[in-house]
Amino acid sequence: MTELVDAVTAPSPRSETDARSDEPLLDVEGLVKEFPITGSLVPGRRLGAVQAVSGVDLKVYHGETHGLVGESGCGKSTVARTILLLEKPTGGFARFEGRDLFSMRGSELRRARRDIQIVFQDPFASLNPRMTVESIIEEPFVIHGLLTSSERQARVSELLDLVGLSAEHANRYPHQFSGGQRQRVGIARALALEPKLIIADEPVSALDVSIQAQVIGLLEDVQEKLGIGYLFIAHDLAVVRHISDSVSVMYLGRIVETGSRDDIFEHASHPYTKALLSAVPEPDPQLERERERIVLTGDVPSPADPPSGCRFRTRCWKAQDLCAEDVPDLVDRGAGHPVACHFPE
Amino acid sequence: MSVTESETITATEVWSPVDAGELLLEVEDLSVAFDTNDGVVQAVSDLSWELRAGETLAVLGESGSGKSVSVQAVMGLLPMPPGRIAQGSIRYRGTELVGASNSVMREIRGPEIAMIFQDPLSGLNPVYRVGWQIAEMFRFHRGLSKREANKKAVELMDRVEIPNPGVRARQYPHQFSGGMRQRAMIALALSLDPKVLIADEPTTALDVTVQAQIMELLTQLQAETQMGLVLITHDLGVVASVADRVVTMYAGRAVETGTADDFYGAPAHPYSRGLMASVPRLTGELGRLYSIPGSPPSLVHLPPGCPFHPRCTYAIDVCATTRPQLEPVDGRSGASACHRTAELP
Numbered sequence: 001m002t003e004l005v006d007a008v009t010a011p012s013p014r015s016e017t018d019a020r021s022d023e024p025l026l027d028v029e030g031l032v033k034e035f036p037i038t039g040s041l042v043p044g045r046r047l048g049a050v051q052a053v054s055g056v057d058l059k060v061y062h063g064e065t066h067g068l069v070g071e072s073g074c075g076k077s078t079v080a081r082t083i084l085l086l087e088k089p090t091g092g093f094a095r096f097e098g099r100d101l102f103s104m105r106g107s108e109l110r111r112a113r114r115d116i117q118i119v120f121q122d123p124f125a126s127l128n129p130r131m132t133v134e135s136i137i138e139e140p141f142v143i144h145g146l147l148t149s150s151e152r153q154a155r156v157s158e159l160l161d162l163v164g165l166s167a168e169h170a171n172r173y174p175h176q177f178s179g180g181q182r183q184r185v186g187i188a189r190a191l192a193l194e195p196k197l198i199i200a201d202e203p204v205s206a207l208d209v210s211i212q213a214q215v216i217g218l219l220e221d222v223q224e225k226l227g228i229g230y231l232f233i234a235h236d237l238a239v240v241r242h243i244s245d246s247v248s249v250m251y252l253g254r255i256v257e258t259g260s261r262d263d264i265f266e267h268a269s270h271p272y273t274k275a276l277l278s279a280v281p282e283p284d285p286q287l288e289r290e291r292e293r294i295v296l297t298g299d300v301p302s303p304a305d306p307p308s309g310c311r312f313r314t315r316c317w318k319a320q321d322l323c324a325e326d327v328p329d330l331v332d333r334g335a336g337h338p339v340a341c342h343f344p345e
Numbered sequence: 346m347s348v349t350e351s352e353t354i355t356a357t358e359v360w361s362p363v364d365a366g367e368l369l370l371e372v373e374d375l376s377v378a379f380d381t382n383d384g385v386v387q388a389v390s391d392l393s394w395e396l397r398a399g400e401t402l403a404v405l406g407e408s409g410s411g412k413s414v415s416v417q418a419v420m421g422l423l424p425m426p427p428g429r430i431a432q433g434s435i436r437y438r439g440t441e442l443v444g445a446s447n448s449v450m451r452e453i454r455g456p457e458i459a460m461i462f463q464d465p466l467s468g469l470n471p472v473y474r475v476g477w478q479i480a481e482m483f484r485f486h487r488g489l490s491k492r493e494a495n496k497k498a499v500e501l502m503d504r505v506e507i508p509n510p511g512v513r514a515r516q517y518p519h520q521f522s523g524g525m526r527q528r529a530m531i532a533l534a535l536s537l538d539p540k541v542l543i544a545d546e547p548t549t550a551l552d553v554t555v556q557a558q559i560m561e562l563l564t565q566l567q568a569e570t571q572m573g574l575v576l577i578t579h580d581l582g583v584v585a586s587v588a589d590r591v592v593t594m595y596a597g598r599a600v601e602t603g604t605a606d607d608f609y610g611a612p613a614h615p616y617s618r619g620l621m622a623s624v625p626r627l628t629g630e631l632g633r634l635y636s637i638p639g640s641p642p643s644l645v646h647l648p649p650g651c652p653f654h655p656r657c658t659y660a661i662d663v664c665a666t667t668r669p670q671l672e673p674v675d676g677r678s679g680a681s682a683c684h685r686t687a688e689l690p
Binding site: 071072178179180181208209210211212213214216217220235236237238239241242265275276277278279280281282283284285286287288289293295296297298299300 | 407408508522523524525552553554555556557558560561579580581582583585586588605606609610619620621623624625626627628631633634635636637638640641
């Protein structure tokens with residue numbers, strides 16, 4: 001495996017601390033994605049739009065992990081799919097290493113796609129059941145026309161080794177593996193082209209607790225060795241706390257709060273973040289009995305018809321008239337911890 | 346609940362009211378096996394637990410640990426064949442349920458022991474209105490007229506805090522959000538005033554803020570009705586604040602039993618310890634998560650001796666040959682199935 005590590009680190013020895021202050025690996029600005037709702041009687045007639053993502057800013061730095069948390073339907077996966085150009089954005093910009101991602105075409109785009117990889121949530125659905133593990137991990141090389149067949153084989157066994165599987169697993173099929181092992185295969189495939197950024201969309205939420213810890217450990221190891229930046233998407237706040245350097249909290253298509261891990265977990269300022277944190281049950285009966293729980297009422301409103309003003313106001317205990325009229329901007333009130341709330345704490 | 350005994354028309358055996366702390370459900374030495382092409386799957390082995398009125402028992406375990414199969418056996422919901430109850434006894438207030446006739450099970454399943462599932466959609470019929478499905482319980486089991494039954498259904502939906510119950514009763518399951526569907530399932534389960542409610546991963550499919558709502562509803566309903574509650578879950582956090590006692594399962598066996606405070610304060614069995622250490626938390630020190638090495642054994646080829654010994658850091662020679670029995674742990678009410686209970690640090 002050392003060969004692969006060298007191959008990645010040798011050509012561009014990244015000094016993470018410099019990169020941090022200079023230029024983010026991924027810089028997303030004002031990302032908007034709407035899905036049109038069309039009528040079934042008159043084809044093509046637009047009745048409205050599902051506002052899945054409504055102006056999202058994100059930064060991911062070299063070798064760091066940015067956590068994106070939110071409940072189902074908040075648009076976090078749409079953000080991932082749009083950055084990967086699996087969906088065409090409705091508006092906004094994304095710069096990858098300073099270059100505009102959304103205007104890329106041809107070879108430039110193919111190059112960017114090598115550098116940005118994804119790990120999916122469901123290790124059962126994301127691996128082709130008819131392909132051996134070797135051909136799954138090898139496929140990125142084939143698609144991009146890299147390496148000879150014997151070189152590819154050698155690289156596959158290096159990658160299997162890196163993710164904690166053995167070379168003898170190469171000829172097996174996905175169904176012969178447990179969920180945790182499959183997720184390792186998915187990670188090996190994502191690492192194959194030595195990406196600079198991995199978007200991990202709920203990579204551990206389908207796994208059991210003891211296996212989840214193994215996969216989180218693996219992701220941390222790989223990052224340490226290869227200096228990859230992660231955009232880590234999850235609904236589990238405790239997992240995000242463990243793996244992230246910085247965190248954004250998303251609600252109904254918008255980022256409501258963003259900051260360092262401590263900003264979010266120790267000094268949460270947006271009511272939604274506070275409610276979310278207080279809803280996470282902790283495995284400690286004493287702590288549970290003592291802590292004050294904010295139980296939100298109702299469900300997340302439909303993104304096809306989001307509330308006016310602040311989108312959280314319908315479930316917020318602090319909401320006032322202002323919240324229905326004015327959209328609160330994500331503003332930094334000093335200390336580099338922007339919050340989108342008229343009445344932050 | 347508003348259904349009184351006098352309204353009971355169906356000629357079923359009327360169970361006497363439950364006394365406080367009465368022993369309701371006993372599972373003794375239960376073993377469940379599935380005959381498959383790959384061999385006999387030992388899904389549950391020698392499992393024993395009991396449940397008293399007003400008590401909450403948590404059955405903890407990872408996927409494949411046998412926790413769901415054991416309650417399916419209680420409910421008489423095992424697919425037989427391929428499943429079979431190889432040995433053991435399940436008693437509801439003294440009545441044996443293993444091998445009980447369908448007519449006996451019909452009197453118990455629903456009116457006495459009710460169950461809710463992880464996926465509320467699988468418990469609701471998509472082509473009938475939700476209110477109609479709840480009312481069916483009153484029509485079928487209590488012989489109420491349509492009008493009376495519908496009225497009761499709406500009352501019940503109000504009781505599980507479904508907003509606008511009158512309108513919601515006339516809607517179909519697909520018009521409900523995940524949390525609302527689970528509330529409808531709870532209403533359905535509680536319609537006949539069961540003495541025991543079995544909840545199999547009731548909040549796993551839900552977002553964390555909705556999970557908090559559902560857990561609060563369940564505990565509140567339990568306090569009102571003094572029913573016994575069996576909570577099946579893989580999430581150590583969810584049950585911490587509500588469980589009175591905890592049974593931890595691994596590879597089909599109970600490896601540790603005890604009060605929730607003992608279990609969460611200092612788990613006795615090495616597996617429970619590993620599990621607790623691998624849970625990411627919202628507070629406390631950060632650092633690398635502990636992970637239990639390896640993965641759970643195949644239930645067709647269980648290792649000899651202690652099923653956990655291949656993954657156990659405390660394993661000694663005897664662990665590979667002799668299976669440990671549940672033995673009392675010094676200074677607490679619980680028991681642990683480990684040869685080294687007394688020596689563990």
